Amino acid sequence: MAEVSQDGGGKKGGKKRSKKASTKIDMTPMVDLGFLLITFFMLTTTLAKPVVMQLNMPDKTEKDDKSEVKMSETLTVMPDAEKVYYYQGLPTEASTQLQKTNYSKDGIRTVLFDYKRRIGDNFTIVIKATKGAKYKNMVDLLDECAITSNKRYAILEIDPDSEKLIKKSGL
Template sequence: MENLPKKVRSKKLSTRVDLTAMVSVSFLLIIFFMVTIELAKPKAMDFALPDKDPDCGPAGCIDGNRLYTILLDDNDKIITYSGLLSYPIEKPKKVNFEEGGIRKEVFLKKKQIQEYMTSMGKPKSGVIVIIKPSKKCNYKNLVDILDEMKIAKIDTYAIVDEYTVEESKLLASK
């Protein structure tokens, strides 16, 4: 029995695992998913919709006195009118992009319509600008008009690409 080899005992290794790297990665993943979820949320804009009036239908009523239309044509030609063209508040007039032109007109209309709406008991209702670029209008003029809307702080405006027959005649005549 003396010649029997001794049993070799294997050295027990530590069963502890260092999880520091795993914790760091999991925190990074949590932060990443929190940021992506926040960025994926839809962003909404406030609309200045017409007042709801049961007499007018589901879309509401728009006072024609609030409307200001800007017609854009080639060669920097701008024609503006207030109200509806069939019943204009003022006669259509030609303005330009130069100093004292469209910017002055937009500020003047905004002020006039704001005063009118305040006298009607609706001080929060302002001007509604309808921008109608023709097929011949260049892109620069459209961007310039949008800049004017931003400068004048016009909240409610729309770009409409359809002309009425009267508006087409108006552009052709001037």
């Protein structure tokens, strides 16, 4: 453990000095304890589990199963870098009104809750990402679908009619 050694440390003649005691500490038990603690915490710590999003895909065994969706029960959402465009109906109809909102809880979440309350359980969201949309924007929109408990959504490529609707609206 620890020892104390006493040396006279002086010559025979001359002034008498007090003897200095030097200590020598054995660090082996401290190192052993350190390694035991490191091993204990490594074995008892749980690592963070990766956070994944559940994405339901249609079954590939079913052939030509095309279920009809009414456009009155569908909301088309187009995420962009800073804002989210949305409309109900077909983009080629003259009565289609394009609107915009943001990714906040008072933005697209409120819109999705409102449409789901009005339409009911048959509410379907069609997601068409614009060319300016980032991966984060798409994940944010899918998160909003999960938060608002919308289980019916489709992810499609943006069509030229939807792009024209955005350019024509000037939003």
